[in-house]
Amino acid sequence: MNVIIIGAGLGGLCLAQSLKRAGVGVSVFERDEAPEARRQGYRLHLDADGVAGLRAALPEDRFALFEATSMVPLRYTTILGTDFAIRRRFVTDEYSRTTHHLDAGIATHLNVDRATLREILLLGLEDVVRFGKALTHYESGEDGVTACFNDGSRVRGDLLVGADGAASAVRRQRHPQAPWMDSGARSIYGRLDLDVARRLLPPSALADVFTGAADERKLLLGVGPVIYPMRPELAAAALTPGCTLSPRQDYVGCIIAGRKEHFGDDATLRTLDSVGLQRLAARLLSGWPAPASDVVLAAQPESFFYIEMRSSIPTTFDRPTNVTLLGDAVHTMTPSLGRGANVALRDAASLGQTILTALRSGQPMADALAGYEAEMQRYGFDVVRHSADMGARLLGQDPLPDA
Numbered sequence: 295m296n297v298i299i300i301g302a303g304l305g306g307l308c309l310a311q312s313l314k315r316a317g318v319g320v321s322v323f324e325r326d327e328a329p330e331a332r333r334q335g336y337r338l339h340l341d342a343d344g345v346a347g348l349r350a351a352l353p354e355d356r357f358a359l360f361e362a363t364s365m366v367p368l369r370y371t372t373i374l375g376t377d378f379a380i381r382r383r384f385v386t387d388e389y390s391r392t393t394h395h396l397d398a399g400i401a402t403h404l405n406v407d408r409a410t411l412r413e414i415l416l417l418g419l420e421d422v423v424r425f426g427k428a429l430t431h432y433e434s435g436e437d438g439v440t441a442c443f444n445d446g447s448r449v450r451g452d453l454l455v456g457a458d459g460a461a462s463a464v465r466r467q468r469h470p471q472a473p474w475m476d477s478g479a480r481s482i483y484g485r486l487d488l489d490v491a492r493r494l495l496p497p498s499a500l501a502d503v504f505t506g507a508a509d510e511r512k513l514l515l516g517v518g519p520v521i522y523p524m525r526p527e528l529a530a531a532a533l534t535p536g537c538t539l540s541p542r543q544d545y546v547g548c549i550i551a552g553r554k555e556h557f558g559d560d561a562t563l564r565t566l567d568s569v570g571l572q573r574l575a576a577r578l579l580s581g582w583p584a585p586a587s588d589v590v591l592a593a594q595p596e597s598f599f600y601i602e603m604r605s606s607i608p609t610t611f612d613r614p615t616n617v618t619l620l621g622d623a624v625h626t627m628t629p630s631l632g633r634g635a636n637v638a639l640r641d642a643a644s645l646g647q648t649i650l651t652a653l654r655s656g657q658p659m660a661d662a663l664a665g666y667e668a669e670m671q672r673y674g675f676d677v678v679r680h681s682a683d684m685g686a687r688l689l690g691q692d693p694l695p696d697a
Contacts, residue, residue: 296451297318298453300323302425303458303638304635305641306455307416308642309457309645318653321422322424323429325427325429335483337547339632340403341392341403342398343392344639347640350646355534359417359533362524362529364523368501371383371506376507376508376583378585380498387401409540413526429441434454434616456624459621462624468619471609477692478553480551480602481629482571483600484548485548509582511553512689513556518547522542548590552689554602558574566600572598605628608694609675616659616660624670625637625674625677627682630688630689637674648662648665
C-alpha cells in the first residue's frame, strides 16, 4: 500500500505519522516552499479529539514532547465587556459543544503553539515530506491514482488523501460541486509578548482557554495564552535526544474579528503589511476604554496577518473512490468554537485506523472509505453548523443556508 497525502498541515502530518509508524508506505507533498513560509496562526486550542488523534499517531517519545510543550489552561471561555469586566464565564466544553467529552470522562483542554506542534509532527518524516510541490490534478483509475504537480512531476500511489486546506485542489476535482461561502466575517491576527499581556490584560485572560471582549458592533478582541511548561528547545533535548525544536517564547495570541464592513475592501487589505494591519486593528478598537484600546498597539508589530473567513456548506459526497479528504479540505469552519484543528486531527486518526483495519482484514478499501467518509461528514459538518451558529451570535457571521 502506498498512500499519497497532499498537504503538510496538522491533519496531513498526523495521518502520515500514523501510517509510517504502522509500516505503510506514505509520501506527503506540500505546496509551500518551507514549513514557515506562510503565516497560519499562533495559539491553538486542542480538546479531547485533537489530543486523542495525536496520541494514536505519534511515537511515545514524540507524544511526551507534545505534552511537555502544551499549556494546561483553566477550562473556561470568558466573555468580557470593553471595560474588561467579566460578562459571562463558560465551561469550555459547554461553549464549544463538546459536553459529550464530559459525559465520556475524556474532557481535556490544551493551549498549544501551532508552529511547535507542526515541528513535532514533522519529526521522523524528513524522508517522506516534500515542500514546494503544488498539485495541479490527479488521474484516478481502478489500478491506482497518480498525483500530477506543477513542476511536471508525477507520483503513483494506491490512495490519495486531500489534506490541503480550504483551498484544496483535491476537493475541487474529487467533489467539484461541494458548496462554500464567504462567512461575511474578517479577522486580523497578532501576538503579544507575555510581559506586555500581563500589564494590559486581566489575570483570567492569561489562564483561561480563551477570552473575548466585544462591543455593540459585534467587533471582537479575543486573546489566548501559550505559556510553555517547558521551552520547546529544552523539552526536545531532554525527551528526544537527536531531535531539535526551534526556541520559542511565551506569548498571548490575539484576534480582532467582526463583520467585513468594519474592515474595508478585501483587495486593499491584502496589500497591507503587518504594521498597516496593526494600525487598522488599533483604529477599530480606538473607541474602547483603556487598557483594551491599548492591546493591539502594544503587540509585536511584525506579527499581524489578515484572514477572510470562509465556511463550507454541509453536503454529501458521492460514492467513495481511491481519493478522499480530511480536515479543512472538506469541512472548513470559522474559528468561533476553536475546533477546526481538532476535527482535522480526529479525521486523521479515523482515516489512519480505517486504512490499517482494511489492510489487515482484507476488506475492500472502497468499502472501508465509505464508512470513514460517512462518519467524517456527519461529525465534521455538525461542527461546521455549530461554528456558524456561534459566529453569527459572536461576530455577526452570515448564517449557513438552509439544507
